[in-house]
Amino acid sequence: MGLIRWVISPWGQSVPSHAAWVLVWVALIAAIFFAVAHTLYVALVAPAKKSAPAAPVAGVPERVPRHSLLARLFHWIMAAAMLALLFSAFLPILGMRFNWVQFHWIAGLLLTASILFHIVHATLAMDFWAIWPDCADVKDAINRVKKFFGKPASEPGRFAKYPLENKLYHLVVMLAGLAVIVTGLFMMKRVPSIFSPRNPYVAFHDLTWGLVYALHGLAGVAFIALTVIHVYFGLRPEKLPITKSMIFGWMSRDFYLSKYDQNRWKIEPPKTSTDTD
Amino acid sequence: MAVIRDVMPALDLLQPATAAEAQRLLADIGPGAWVMAGGLDSFDWLKDRIKKPTVLVDLSGIDELRGIRESNGGLEIGAMTTLTEIASHQNVKKNFSLLAEAVSVVASPQIRNQGTLGGNVAQDVRCWYYRGGWPCYRAGGNTCYADTPVGRNREHAIFGASRCIAVNPSDSAPALIALDAKFVILGSKGERVIDAEEFFVGPEHEITRIHILQPGDLLTAIRIPATWSGAKFYFEKVRDRNVWDFPLMNVASAIKFSGDKIEDIRIAVNAASPKPMRLKNVEAAVRGKAASEATGAMAGKLAVEGAIPLQFNAYKIPLMRNLVKRAISGVKEATWA
Numbered sequence: 001m002g003l004i005r006w007v008i009s010p011w012g013q014s015v016p017s018h019a020a021w022v023l024v025w026v027a028l029i030a031a032i033f034f035a036v037a038h039t040l041y042v043a044l045v046a047p048a049k050k051s052a053p054a055a056p057v058a059g060v061p062e063r064v065p066r067h068s069l070l071a072r073l074f075h076w077i078m079a080a081a082m083l084a085l086l087f088s089a090f091l092p093i094l095g096m097r098f099n100w101v102q103f104h105w106i107a108g109l110l111l112t113a114s115i116l117f118h119i120v121h122a123t124l125a126m127d128f129w130a131i132w133p134d135c136a137d138v139k140d141a142i143n144r145v146k147k148f149f150g151k152p153a154s155e156p157g158r159f160a161k162y163p164l165e166n167k168l169y170h171l172v173v174m175l176a177g178l179a180v181i182v183t184g185l186f187m188m189k190r191v192p193s194i195f196s197p198r199n200p201y202v203a204f205h206d207l208t209w210g211l212v213y214a215l216h217g218l219a220g221v222a223f224i225a226l227t228v229i230h231v232y233f234g235l236r237p238e239k240l241p242i243t244k245s246m247i248f249g250w251m252s253r254d255f256y257l258s259k260y261d262q263n264r265w266k267i268e269p270p271k272t273s274t275d276t277d
Numbered sequence: 278m279a280v281i282r283d284v285m286p287a288l289d290l291l292q293p294a295t296a297a298e299a300q301r302l303l304a305d306i307g308p309g310a311w312v313m314a315g316g317l318d319s320f321d322w323l324k325d326r327i328k329k330p331t332v333l334v335d336l337s338g339i340d341e342l343r344g345i346r347e348s349n350g351g352l353e354i355g356a357m358t359t360l361t362e363i364a365s366h367q368n369v370k371k372n373f374s375l376l377a378e379a380v381s382v383v384a385s386p387q388i389r390n391q392g393t394l395g396g397n398v399a400q401d402v403r404c405w406y407y408r409g410g411w412p413c414y415r416a417g418g419n420t421c422y423a424d425t426p427v428g429r430n431r432e433h434a435i436f437g438a439s440r441c442i443a444v445n446p447s448d449s450a451p452a453l454i455a456l457d458a459k460f461v462i463l464g465s466k467g468e469r470v471i472d473a474e475e476f477f478v479g480p481e482h483e484i485t486r487i488h489i490l491q492p493g494d495l496l497t498a499i500r501i502p503a504t505w506s507g508a509k510f511y512f513e514k515v516r517d518r519n520v521w522d523f524p525l526m527n528v529a530s531a532i533k534f535s536g537d538k539i540e541d542i543r544i545a546v547n548a549a550s551p552k553p554m555r556l557k558n559v560e561a562a563v564r565g566k567a568a569s570e571a572t573g574a575m576a577g578k579l580a581v582e583g584a585i586p587l588q589f590n591a592y593k594i595p596l597m598r599n600l601v602k603r604a605i606s607g608v609k610e611a612t613w614a
Contacts, residue, residue, distance in 0.1 A: 007412035010422070017418050092483075099481040101439055190420060191440055192585075200420045213419045 004214045009206045016210030019217025021093050027221045031228035038232070048238045057257060060267055063250040066161075066242075071126065074118050075246055081111035085180075086227060089220050101191055108184045115177060130161045133171075136264065137164040160264035173226055179219035183212045282325055289332045296341055296497050299334060300463045304493035306332045312495070313337075314357060314396035317388055322401075327410045342395075342497060345369065350503030353461075356395030356496045360449075361386070363394060373501055375510035375529055379452035382514045385521040395496045398450050398460075398476065399488055402443035402551070403523050404433065414440045414484050423587075430587040432525060435594060437550035439481035442587065448514055450477065450553040451529040451545035456505050461498040462490065470500070477552035487552070505531045505543070511608040513600055524548040526596050530604040537567045544604055546580070549597055556580050556601065563605055573606030 007017040042048065067075070084107035088100040122128055136157060141164050146153035162170070190209075192198045204212065234243040245251040256267070288311075293299040303310050311330035313319045316337075322328040336342060342357035345366050352368060363369055364381040383389055383397060401407075402415065404423055412418030423430040424442045433442040450473070458473040476488050490496060511530045516522035530544040542560050547553040559576045566572045577598035584594050 005417075007416075007418050010409075010411045017412060097478065097482040099439070101481065192438070198421075198424060200422075200425055209419065 003218065004210075007210075011206075013207065015206045016214045018210075018213045019221055021217075023218070023221045024090050024093060024224060027224040028228065031225040031232075034225075034229060035232040042236075057253075057262070060253050060256065060262070062253050064253055064256040064267055065250050066245040067249050068125075069249065070121055072246055072249060074114055074121065078111060078114045078118070081107045081114060082223065082227065085111060086220070086223060090224065105184075105188055105191065105193060108181070108188075111177075112181050112185070115181065127161070130265075131167055131170050133164060133167045134160075136160070137167065140164065158261040158264075159259055160261060169226070169230070172222075176219045176222045176226065179215050180223070183216035183219070186212055187216060285320075285324055286326060286329065288323075288330060290335060291332060292335045292338045294338055296339055296463055296495060299336060299339060300465075300493065300495045302332075302334055303495060304465045306334070307492045310334050310492065314399075315359070315392040317384075317392050317396065318400050321408075325408075325410065327408065348500065350506060352501045354394055354499045354501070356498055357393045360389040360392050360394065360397060364389065372506040373456060373510075375455060375505075375512055375531055376449065376452045376501070378510070378512040379448050379514075379527070379529060382512075383448045388521075394449060394499060398447050398453065398499070399490065399496060400447060401487055402441075403446045404441075404443035405429070407443060414480065415443065417485055426588060428587075429589065431589040432523075432548070433587055433590055434550050435581075435584040435586050435590060435597070436554060437479050437481070437552065438585070438587075439479060439484075439551075441480035441484050441551060443551060444548045445477060445487060445550070445552050446523045447547060447553070448524055448527055451527055451547040452512060453499060453501070454545035454553055454555050455510075455529040455531040455543045456501050457543060459500040459502070460496060461500060462494050463497050464491070464494045468497075473499075474553070474555050479551045505533075508533050509608045511604045513603060515596060515600065526593060526600060528597075528600040528604045530608060532568065532605070532608050534568070538565055539563050539568055539572075539605075540565075542605075544601065546597060546600065549584075549593060558582075559601060559605075568605050568608055570602075570606050573602035573604075576605050577602035 003020055003023065004016045005018055005020050006014050009015045084103060088104040088107060092098070092100045122131075137160070140156040143153040143156045147156070186204075189196065189202045190198055190200050200209070233239050234246075241251045241255040256265075291302055293302055303312065309331040311319065311323070311328065311333050313333055313335045314337075316335075319333075323330070323333075336357055339357060342355045344355050344358060345363065345368070346353045346355075347368060352373065354363060360380040360383050364377050366377070370377045380389065380394070380397070383392065404413075404415070406422035406428075407413050407415045410416075411422050412420075413423075414421055421441055422428055423433055424438065430442060432444065434444050453473045456473075459470045460473060460476045462469050462471065471489070478486060478489055509532045511532075512527070514527040515525045517525065524547065526546065526548045528544070528546050530542060532539055533541045542563060543555065544559055545553050545555045556576075556579075559580050562579055563572050563576050577600075580601040581594050581598045584597070586594060
């Protein structure tokens, strides 16, 4: 069993055709296995510690603004597009028959547009660097790993606006997203759409086209696991305040003070509107 | 691509004696089984090594799949009944001449003697890129070699293309749709009966299959209800060689008249799309109208709305327009009606 299905081209060359679809099941089962293992680990080995209610701190409002309305809209539109893409891509492979190609490329364009918006919005209106791992994250991660293995280490610091796991997840999603979007935009030339007639001879040789399809499929399969894991963490009790903040835009002062480093995630004075970063 | 031809590959041959036994075998073997009816198309696929099943299930020894039986004024035709038997059957010729006409223009007399109704409706597309073994969408690949600026697509679809543009080549399919036939399928969960239209699937739904039969399914019979018995029929097939060829396009219509007006109608076209097209918009537009030249012309124009020609098959648009026109305005004069 390989990662890619190979075929013989009309010119007798062995060329990749697409990702091996057994990977759909591998990704799904691996993600569910991870979720179950993590649940058991947290329940049996490292139960979450309840922190005492924090004392009010000057300048920190009762409702700490976390996600602006625009950021939340982007997130949910992107989530809807991603789910539509996953269902339209993989349900036909699993045997469900429907006219999936149109749904898929329309959802793909919606995802592309929402991510372009996100890049502009994050660059101009948000703290662009807040989602990227920094030195403090790396030092904290090393300390946490050392403590996990019982070695002496300093107490890890609190999180910035986004924990390292969140930043790494964003990084992986960004790379997988870049792969599906770039390959997907090229692949649109192979199906008729409102933008252009199909032309399979545009741009690439058979081998390259095969790699484009394989990369698109592999990144798509990766998104199955990434989505399941994302939903799992979004529903975990200790993460629910973060999930709620993606709906309502804010998290409680107690949660903020107990989990986050006020120096690394500075709360600006509340604005008159709820539309904050 | 180097392809070994003319020598049968090694495979297991199973020859069940009953439909139930055949279905069980197909279910047990799964996707590795190849169902052979008349064998006319099967041997090409197998000897060219384009399809590589591990087991050949030969239905020719199943008597219950043969023959034409009368049922409530209609007919039940076994899936293994030959096209010649159908074309020469008195009841078919008298009451459902549309089907007799359709099957009588399939291929050549020798092929009709061996070819079956089940095989005719379930046959695969004729696209030469696909049949040549190229890794196209229908073969599980990621491209269509016919739908390109230089691809040879004169015989391909003007409707319903979705990545694959090959057309359904059956002559009996549009006649069966016009007669509101029901297909009887024996599967693992028992027998199910579906409308003729639902038997065929397009590439937008399933690109590697032309019909709904899944591994383990067996088409056992086709039932033609009495509903359209004795109606006025029209069938016409246009092909490159009149002695022996697949359709460039064909049309079948069944019309009931009330006086001079069309009371009810079913009309279907094949080889215009990856699956046979029932023209419901045309049916709705001509009901209550006279089967005149004007009505036919209107219907023809309506039928081709939304057609998207490929590089080399724009001729199919006027062809379809005229076939539909004749299927309505010419129905009363049709010699076999």
